[in-house]
Amino acid sequence: MTDDDVVIGCGAGFAADRPRPAVDLVERGGLDYLVLECLGERTVSLAALRRVSGSGPGYDPMLRRRLELLLEPLRRQGTRLITNAGAADPVGAARMAHALARELGVAATVAAVHGDDVLDRIDTTAPAWEDGLPLDAHGELVSANAYVGADALMPAVRGGADIVIAGRAADPSLFLAPLAHSLGWDPGDTGAMAAGTLAGHLLECAGQVTGGFFADPGRKDVPDLARLGYPLARVAPDGTAVIAKTPGTGGRVDRMTVIEQLLYEVTDPGAYLTPDVALDMTGVSVEDLGGDRVRVSGARGAPRPEELKVSVGHRAGFRGEGEISYAGPGAVARARLAGEVVRERLGDAVGRLRVEVIGVDALAANAASDRDRGEPHECRLRVAGLAAERSAAEAVAEEVAALYTSGPSGGGGVRVDTREVIGVLSTTIARGDVETGTVVFPAEEGA
C-alpha cells in the first residue's frame, strides 16, 4: 500500500438503498471518492415518465435526502461524489444539488453529465434482445437511454467537480472514471480499464459485497446484519484492489462474499461488456487477507465494444393483482378453488394470467397442529394479470375482492392493486450516435 493508492467507496447500490451507511463510509472510510449507484434498468424509464407527465422530478427523488446527509461530511473529509442518480434529468438534479449546497452553506462545484437520452435517434425497427421482435412492436416507447462510459464522465471528473451527477452511466464506469483520473490510466490500456472495472463491479451493489444478499442462518452467518456496513476499495496504480468495509459496522468481507459478487449478473465471465472494456474475469484471483479485507487481481481486458447498450422503456399495459388468505384444515384446497373461480370468471378478458399460492405464518400462527400433520397451516392466493387496457387489469383485482362473499369459505385479508407497467427492452446504438456533454455549476464563494 502506498500514498498513490486511491480509496473509493460505494454508498448506494440501488435507488431505494439506505442513506445512512454512506455517511458512515464517508466519516470513517478515508475515501477519496464516494459513488452512489442509484439506477436500475427500469428506474430510468419511471423517471422519464415522471418527467414527461410532470408527476415528479426526472431525477432520483431520494437524491435530495442523500445529499442533505452527505454534503457536509463530504466537504469535511475532502471526498468527491459521483452518482448516476440524475436518472432522466441529470442537469435538473445538478441544479437542485447546487441550490441545496448553497442552502446548507457548503461550497461545492456540481457537474451534470448528459447525453445518454437517445430516444430521438434509436432504430425503432431493430430487434429487442429479449424476444427478437422489433422494438416498435411493443407499444409506445417512452424512454431510451444509452449506457455511457468513463469517457463521458471524465471531463467532469478531470475538471475537479466536487459532485458529478450523470444519468445512465454504466455502473462500473462510475468507479472507473475517478480511478483512471487519479491513477493516471490511459483509456487505451485495456488491462487498467479491466482492473478498474473489476473493482467497480465488486463495489457497485454496495452491501452485496459486505454480507448483504448473503446470509443463510447456520451456514452463512453475517455478524450484525441489521447494521450492515458498505464497501470501499483501496486501488493501487497497478490495478490491484483490496475490498474492505466501513470499520466498526456489521457485515463481512471474505472470499465467499467477494466471489458471489464477482459473478453477480455476469452473463459471460470471459467478456463482461461495459462501455469501457470487455472484462475477462477468468484469471481473477481472490485472496482473503483476513480482517474483512480481500485482495483481487488478475483482471484482463479486450478493447471496448463498438456499440453501446440501450435500455428502452415502453408502455407494456396494466398489471392487476389481488391476494386473499385461507387458514386451517383444507386451506390449500380452498385457495386453489378460489384461483379456479377467478380464472374461470376472467376467461379471455386478461391477456396473461398467473395464479400462485404462498404463505407461512400470517394468520393464526399459534395453531401448530396442522403443520404437525405436514399440511400447510395457511396459504395465500395471489392472482396477477397483464392486460392492454386498465379496465381489464382492474377486473383481476375485482374478482379477487369478490371472493369475500362469493368464493370458498374463510377467506381473509384481501389486498388488490392495479398499475401501469413500463417494460424495459435492450438494444444497441453506435457510439457515434451518442453525444454526451457536461454542464458545470461552479461553487459559490462564501457559500
Added chain:
Amino acid sequence: MSVRLYDVAHARTGDKGNLNTIALIPYDPAWYPVLCETVTPERVGEYLRERVTGPVTVHRLDRLPALLLVCARACEDTVTTSLYLDTHGKSLGSVLLGLPLEPGAAPWPERG
C-alpha cells in the same frame, strides 16, 4: 446418504431482463469436480423447468473455483413484465440448491 447441492455449495442469483445468472460456489474446492460433472445444462433446465424455459449455459471458472449458470426464462417473463411474485427470479439459485447429487457423491481428494 443423499447429498444436495445445498450441503456442499452456496449460490447467488443475478438478473438481466429475462435471464437469471446463478453463481454456484463450493464451500470446499474439493467438491468442484463433482459440481462440474453434476450441474449440467440439462439437469439445471429440468430442475428449474417451471420458470427456466429457455437455454441454460454453464461457465466454468476453474481458478476460483465456481460455476456460473446463465438461465433464460420465457420472453415475456422479464423483470418489468413478469407476473411472478418474484419478478426478478432472484430466488431461483436457492431453489437450485435443492438439487440432489448422485448417491454416494464424495469430494475429490485435495488437488495438489
